Amino acid sequence: MIPPYLWQEMAQLTGEHLILVLSSMAIAVGAGLPLGILLTRRPALRPGLLGFANVMQTIPSLALFGFLIPIPFIGGIGKRTAIVALVLYALLPILRNTLTGILGVDAAVRESAIAMGMTDRQLLWEVELPLAAPTIIAGMRIATVTTIGTATIAAAIGGGGLGVFIFRGIASVDTTQILAGAIPAALLALVSDGGFSWIERRFSVS
């Protein structure tokens, strides 16, 4: 269905796409998980941080990419801007699920842990994180699948990835090129969704 002359480019763009997704997810998890944990300890910060992540998520993705271009240091044309936008997008589900996952730990279990003389660190690592893990992983799953889709728009600001095919295909009214971008992107999303759902099940207690 996809002619051989597109295969090499398809492989290259899929690779670019993966790099966009993996680097944004690494940053989003690296920032979102600790921030989510911080929010469980500092309720006063919740409205501010969650509000910020919420606003980021409400901005239409194409507009967000556009907004970032004129901003110094993080903006401009290319991959860096694309990754910043993708990170901002992925932050909310990770932040929110970390918070709700940890706050959702049974109050009696938490009280027992404290009453038995666990330090806050032990409470976090031995009780809260393991019990919140399925919820936290569900957040990463949503964030990853959305990021794979949204990353196709990165091509609009010169970020590369499978969106290059899609935008070019639309501009030249070439369905083959649109599909050469859309099909691998959809497959990536399906595979990562399946992978995360497997991990989620492994971590769930009951």
Added chain:
Amino acid sequence: MNPALEFRAVSYHIGGNKILDDLSFRLNPGRTLVLLGRSGSGKTTALKMLNGLLFPTAGGVLVENRATTDWDLIQLRRGIGYVIQEVGLFPHFTIGENVGLVPRLKGWPRERVTSRVAELLQQVGLDPAQFLHRYPRQLSGGQRQRVGVARALVAEPKLLLFDEPFGALDPVTRVELQDQFLELRDRLQITSLFVTHDVREALRLGTEIALLDRGRLEVLTTPAQFVDSTGQEARAFLSTL
């Protein structure tokens, strides 16, 4: 004799509500004091002050002659067994890991933890071979609370706190666990506080009974003398017998 614990004019006021009002009593080592009272009488609040889950807004709570505010809370808590109605076992830990938690936190060598855990399961009537590697969700309510009691006893605590531990159990299982409590009480003689709203349970399990009424101590006496109490709240409770 130095008391094992002491409440000195303890009050706990929160948002204009007097949960505890000028509560004073002491308890000698090895005794079991039952805190009896209605819902909202402040008995659970009083209990949670001993392991530093709550602190008095006035007065002081002393454990081994030292105010809870002067204790290293982690050390204080690791020396106190705590059993609650909801049990609060860790669902992702096996029964063995649940019971062995405090010894592990205290840094006991692994072999000592293992043998002590087996010993404790045995003592609360659970066969270690059968239960060690199960998870809490695979146990009945009564079995879970037996594990809760084993967990509280395992690290040789100097004080035991029970917060309506048998309240959610069926009557037959409750009596079984009460029998077991009495056996352990008389054999181990660990200072204990036991919260309940069931006067029958109080008379059965306590070496003394303290009756709380809206945050105030109405009477503190032995079970034998409690049945002759003339206080209004005490009469109200005794009329349920």
